[in-house]
Amino acid sequence: MERNVLLLCHGYEAPFLSVANQYAALFKNTDFRVITVFIKGQHNSEVVEQCGADEVIFLDASSKQMKGLKQQLIKKIRQLDKQYQFEFAIAHRYKSIYIASHVKNLFVIGVAHIDGVFTPLMRKLFAFFHRKNLLLLGVSKAIRDDIRKSLFLFDDEKVQHLYNSLDFQSIREKQLPRDQARQALSLPDNDYLFVNVGRLHEDKDQKTLIKAFAHARDALPGSKLIVAGKGRLETELKSLTSELGVTDKVIFLGMVPEFYKYLKAFDTFVLSSIREGLPVSLLEAFAAEQVCIASECNGNKEAISEAGYSFPIGDHKKLAEQLKKTLHLNNAERMNIVGKVNRKISQHFTESAVRQYFWSMPALKARLKK
Structure with a gap:
């Protein structure tokens, strides 16, 4: 008899296609079949190929359907449950958790990717009402602790963490390789390159990074800052580079598909976010054995601890000091950091490490025994 699992995702925009693939990988070499359902987004054959599921369904929900009580979407998921008889569901982000939890008797593992998900009173009440069939995961210990703080009446075993992982x-x-990656992106051969990857958005705080780079420019000879991504702040950020006199030193690459392939082009990876769960882009930089600098927010702090450099959120002067520090690392110092990164990867962020932790969670084991 088939054992089906529902993997319910808000959409497949970056980085959530990678997340869908990560969670499908939890079921490799098991007797479970993964049915991945994307609430938003039209059918996309490339997404089907990349998400690693046994079946993929696209609901292509409208903005109107995503608002309010979401009755149409709940009805569709109930119909799928009737068809597949899901043993349990994994739901990413609050709207997916809300929809899946309205399927009668369906055990839902809800994944929170940022802090504050259960801060609003109505969400606290919702989670408490559905607590019998709800196991909540934060993508870092910091997010887990934020959920526990918000839902203090929950049993701690019902609120756990599960790190993001990569193959x-x-x-x-x-x-x-470095030279090929630089050539592919039309980047200078010999400059020292700092890189930031992410949406051009307030949460990613590229303003602090640009200010830091400008503040340290006299101590960063032969260096450039590369910003990869698109977003609503693009014009504002470009104006800031002009205002600070670093237009010729900052390169905006725009959106580059599968950017992880080119990460060896760079010398230092910088993440300046004000909030993160556990960023996939940082793990991809780890894969490229990059020296990394990250702001001390949520999951960043856990990931970068003892494996890179950090700075207080929004502090461009402290970030400037870290930029200068990484520029002047010698080869032995870099290799020492790379060794720490690789040890951290093997302990926490590989598919096998995350899979082992997932299947050992007491609340899940108790559910599967029923």
Whole structure:
């Protein structure tokens, strides 16, 4: 008899296609079949190929359907449950958790990717009402602790963490060598390159990074800052580079598909976010054995601890000091950092490490025994 699992995702925009693939990988070599359902987004054959599921369904929900009580979407998931008789569901982000939890008797593992998901009172009440069939995961210990703080009446065993993971061997096989990657992106051969990857958005705080780079420019000879991504702040960020006199030193690459392939082009990876769960882009930089600098927010702090450099959120002067520090690392110092990164990967972020932790969670084991 088939044992089906529902993997319910808000959409497949970056980085959530990678997340869908990560969670499908939890079921490798088991007797479970993964049915991945994307609430938003039209059918896409490339997504089907990349998400690693046994079946993929696209609901292509409208913005109107995503608002309010979401009755139409709940009805569709109930119909799928009737068809597949899911043993349990994994739901990413709050709207997916809300929809899946309205399927009668369906055990739902809800995954929170940022802090504050259960801060609103109505969400606290919702989670408490559905607590019998709900196991909540944060993508870092910091997010887990934030959920526990919000839902203090929950049993701690029902609120756990599960780190994001990558197939590091596969990622590394696809990453281009330094010179080829620079050539592919039309980047200068000999400059020292700092890189930031992410949406051009307030949460990613590229303003602090640009200010830091400008503040340290006299101590960063022969260096450039590369910003990869698109977003609503693009014009504002470009204006800031002009205002600070670093237009010729900052290159905006725009959106580059599968950017992880080109990460070896760079010398230091910088993540300046004000909030993160556990960023996939940082793990991809780890895969490229990059020296990394990250802001001390949520999951960043856990990931970068003892494996890179950090700075207080929004502090461009402290970030400037870290930029200068990484520029002047010698080869032995870099290799020492790379060794720490690789040890951290093997302990926490490989598919096998995350899979082992997932299947050992007491609340899940108790559910599967029923």
